[in-house]
Amino acid sequence: MIEKRLNQEALKYKGYLVKIALTSFISGGAIIAQAYLIAYIINGAFLAKKGLGELWPFFPALFLIVTLRFSLGYFGEKVGANLASKVTGEIRNVLLEKIAALGTKVLLPEKTGELLTLILEGVESLEVYYARYLPQLISAGIIPLMILVVVLALDLISGIIMLLTAPLIPVFMMLIGSFAEKLAQKQWSSLSRLSGKFFELLQGIADLKAFGRSKEQVNELKKSGLMFRDATMEVLRVAFLSALALEVLATISTAMVAVEVGLRLLYGKMEFLQAFFVLLLAPELYLPLRNLGSSFHAGRTAIAFSQKLWTIIEEKESRVFLNKRSITWDSPPEIILKQVSHSYIPGKEVLKNINLTIKPLEKVAIVGPSGAGKSTLVKLLLGLMRPAEGEILINGVPLWELKEKDWYDQVGYLHQTPFIFPGSIAENIALGKKGAKGEEIKRAASLAGAHQFIAELPQGYDTKVGEGGRGLSGGERQRIALARVFLKDAKIVILDEPTAGLDAHTEKLLEKAFDELFQNRTVIIIAHRLSSLYRADKIILIDRGEIRGMGRHEQLLAENELYRQLITAYRGEV
Numbered sequence: 104m105i106e107k108r109l110n111q112e113a114l115k116y117k118g119y120l121v122k123i124a125l126t127s128f129i130s131g132g133a134i135i136a137q138a139y140l141i142a143y144i145i146n147g148a149f150l151a152k153k154g155l156g157e158l159w160p161f162f163p164a165l166f167l168i169v170t171l172r173f174s175l176g177y178f179g180e181k182v183g184a185n186l187a188s189k190v191t192g193e194i195r196n197v198l199l200e201k202i203a204a205l206g207t208k209v210l211l212p213e214k215t216g217e218l219l220t221l222i223l224e225g226v227e228s229l230e231v232y233y234a235r236y237l238p239q240l241i242s243a244g245i246i247p248l249m250i251l252v253v254v255l256a257l258d259l260i261s262g263i264i265m266l267l268t269a270p271l272i273p274v275f276m277m278l279i280g281s282f283a284e285k286l287a288q289k290q291w292s293s294l295s296r297l298s299g300k301f302f303e304l305l306q307g308i309a310d311l312k313a314f315g316r317s318k319e320q321v322n323e324l325k326k327s328g329l330m331f332r333d334a335t336m337e338v339l340r341v342a343f344l345s346a347l348a349l350e351v352l353a354t355i356s357t358a359m360v361a362v363e364v365g366l367r368l369l370y371g372k373m374e375f376l377q378a379f380f381v382l383l384l385a386p387e388l389y390l391p392l393r394n395l396g397s398s399f400h401a402g403r404t405a406i407a408f409s410q411k412l413w414t415i416i417e418e419k420e421s422r423v424f425l426n427k428r429s430i431t432w433d434s435p436p437e438i439i440l441k442q443v444s445h446s447y448i449p450g451k452e453v454l455k456n457i458n459l460t461i462k463p464l465e466k467v468a469i470v471g472p473s474g475a476g477k478s479t480l481v482k483l484l485l486g487l488m489r490p491a492e493g494e495i496l497i498n499g500v501p502l503w504e505l506k507e508k509d510w511y512d513q514v515g516y517l518h519q520t521p522f523i524f525p526g527s528i529a530e531n532i533a534l535g536k537k538g539a540k541g542e543e544i545k546r547a548a549s550l551a552g553a554h555q556f557i558a559e560l561p562q563g564y565d566t567k568v569g570e571g572g573r574g575l576s577g578g579e580r581q582r583i584a585l586a587r588v589f590l591k592d593a594k595i596v597i598l599d600e601p602t603a604g605l606d607a608h609t610e611k612l613l614e615k616a617f618d619e620l621f622q623n624r625t626v627i628i629i630a631h632r633l634s635s636l637y638r639a640d641k642i643i644l645i646d647r648g649e650i651r652g653m654g655r656h657e658q659l660l661a662e663n664e665l666y667r668q669l670i671t672a673y674r675g676e677v
């Protein structure tokens with residue numbers, strides 16, 4: 104089943120497969136011609152007593168054929184390697200696109216380390232399948248058949264022996280196939296467990312150390328390493344044993360032909376030329392089958408390793424956007440949420456019947472206790488997921504009918520733990536706008552209150568930062584991410600305010616930046632600060648997935664007990 108799927112991928116590159124088949128066909132011809140020429144020269148020189156003058160034209164012909172044969176071998180390998188890099192490149196792209204489309208759905212059940220192993224090792228193992236296993240499978244289907252036809256035509260007895268013994272090799276491979284695949288699957292699961300554990304250890308090293316648990320984790324890692332070693336040894340053992348068995352099978356089969364031909368030659372029942380020709384062809388018949396046997400395990404491993412790959416590639420994605428309508432706005436659109444409900448787990452609603460209108464340029468603050476559903480609401484508004492029920496209308500058009508790109512061109516988003524990728528600070532800010540120039544980047548950084556600290560760094564905007572913003576403080580990361588939002592200059596800005604960890608000075612800088620950001624845009628903000636609540640045109644109070652109050656700060660303060668409690672808590676914190 105998986106094998107069929109793997110071959111379907113290769114069929115997309117029929118040109119390469121045809122080249123491999125043609126190469127095998129010409130190789131088959133060259134093998135037969137080479138065997139015949141050798142047999143003819145030897146027979147001529149020793150039995151037919153032909154002189155050098157008569158035989159010499161056959162030597163350059165033999166040389167040409169041997170050269171052709173080796174060139175074809177090289178060419179075949181090159182075509183196989185090209186096919187492998189094309190198919191695996193395509194599979195890698197499809198997989199990455201799928202993971203991007205599935206988003207959290209795939210990342211939640213899969214641990215990141217395991218996913219990485221799948222993308223790197225899983226796809227890598229397919230290289231062997233396409234570069235070696237598949238070409239050898241094609242050769243093994245063509246060359247032995249060509250030789251068999253020639254031998255059958257020339258000498259029926261030898262032909263019948265070959266016809267009976269040659270299929271033993273593929274039959275043997277098929278017999279151990281499923282067993283080898285099971286072992287390879289075991290090896291794969293222990294490898295992904297090992298890399299998953301390794302990744303977790305790296306990610307959580309600070310916490311593990313602080314809680315004195317790093318040793319335990321290292322021991323766990325060692326255990327996983329040993330399990331992987333054992334699984335690999337088991338695979339290798341079967342691979343070596345079966346390769347040996349195949350060699351023995353091929354040798355015995357060749358010997359059977361040799362003995363039978365030898366006896367007939369001895370009793371004068373066969374011509375030397377014919378006998379020697381058949382004898383030279385016998386090992387050539389088994390050679391492609393033996394080659395297939397040696398790459399057979401690599402092929403089975405690839406099949407086992409790629410199983411998980413296909414489950415991800417074939418997983419149904421629930422795309423949020425239908426990409427039906429192309430829309431541009433000169434001014435921010437009106438956003439309406441109509442009876443929106445959402446649940447992550449069936450039966451457990453985290454948002455219930457939300458009705459809400461956000462007018463163009465309105466500043467809307469969302470507040471509520473922890474776990475109320477604020478982030479869920481923001482994710483729905485962003486179009487990261489589709490609500491289980493209800494509709495989100497953008498200027499009257501359902502959000503999911505829009506083209507995904509059009510929507511994200513209009514929306515700026517800043518959350519609590521923005522992604523900072525390894526690269527320069529300038530590159531990180533430029534994520535907000537394709538092809539942004541130095542001056543624009545600086546202006547955005549100034550608006551975000553980040554210019555000063557960046558300018559003070561030894562390499563300024565060219566300073567390299569590590570993965571996840573290593574080398575930057577929490578406040579600095581926030582301001583770099585905010586600079587991205589300024590650079591994008593989107594009509595709608597969605598913010599999840601940073602909750603903690605910022606000193607008074609950074610807070611002030613961010614406050615000023617937010618003041619600037621609030622101009623001329625629709626702003627939706629998960630507010631954790633009183634100042635954001637004071638500024639909001641409309642505050643939406645959410646508790647346990649329901650709207651429990653809506654209005655300006657003073658109004659809610661006067662009317663709403665839950666809001667008063669929240670504000671008291673905020674004041675305590677501030």
Ligand SMILES: Nc1ncnc2c1ncn2[C@@H]1O[C@H](COP(=O)(O)OP(=O)(O)OP(=O)(O)O)[C@@H](O)[C@H]1O
Nearest residue numbers: 207447448453471472473474475476477478479480
């Ligand atoms: N991916 C998920 N799968 C299952 N349940 C989830 C998921 N994300 C959130 N929840 C649950 O949904 C509810 C609302 O979560 P949400 O993150 O929207 O709350 P919040 O108001 O933003 O909380 P906080 O202020 O603490 O960030 C919570 O009970 C949470 O446990």
